Amino acid sequence: MKIGAQLYTLHDYCKTLDDFAETLKKVADMGYTAVQVSGTCDFEAEWLAEQLKKNGLVCPLTHTKYDKILNETEKTIAEHTVFGCDHIGLGALPGIWDKDEAAREAAARKFAVESKAAAQTIAKAGKLFMYHNHHYEYMTSVDGKNVMKYLADEFAPNELGFTLDTYWVKAGGCDPVEEINRLSGRLPCVHFKDYKLEADGTNHYTWCGDGILDFEKIGDALVAAGTEYVFIEQDSTFPDEPNPFVCLANSRGYLKSLGFKF
DSSP states (O other): OOOEEEEEGGGGGOSSSSHHHHHHHHHHHHOEEEEOOOOOOOHHHHHHHHHHHTTTTTEEEEEEEEHHHHHSSSHHHHHHHHHHOOEEEEEOOTEEEEEEEHHHHHHHHHHHTTTHHHHHHHHHHEEEEEEEOOGGGGGEEEEEHHHHHHHHHHSSSTTTTOOOOOHHHHHOOOOOHHHHHHHHOOEEEEOOEEEETTSSSSSEEEESSSOOOOOOHHHHHHHHHHHHHHEEEOOOOOOSSSHHHHHHHHHHHHHHHHTTOO
């Protein structure tokens, strides 16, 4: 299992191709050898392949626009093949964010129906459609199950994998280790971000080692679950925190001290 950097962490530094290229160099110089491409400017697949090779990086996972996955499935597959990526990811369930539970349930049902054909096409090409969770999946019931359990039942393992996010699992009221064990075999790529609990009872995400999550136990569970890549993600930084490059470096240093490989 290898640790990589989720580039959404650095989305403010990937708004042009020049900035994106410089960010890839900085991430590689930091000691990362794998990245997830997400939240960047538009790019040609050949350009990304060249930049990855130039910096000694691989990209095993993306977050790709949902409309493109649905309506340009073959093109999406071909582009991912160009830069050597086998996991085509969705960053969020359309229609689930900040909605009431009835709307979230309807969104989950719609997703399970309308994305099935794309998921099967992706599977036939030897790649895997990946779903990234937030906390709402654990706060929404569909047929008596939360959304993650519902989707796991609606899709075969070769049709849908889960980019499980440790912070969002905890924020949804669940235990990351228990969820990893439950989804064992369906977690080729996951996200690490820590869960910081403040004195006033509020919480927010932070770099690994700055919160309360037990990444040693989480790591052991992921190895048993067959996870190949872990991507460090911090959606944004707060005013009193370092810039996201420093946060990525902090996470790397902490996880390396625990024996994780980069």
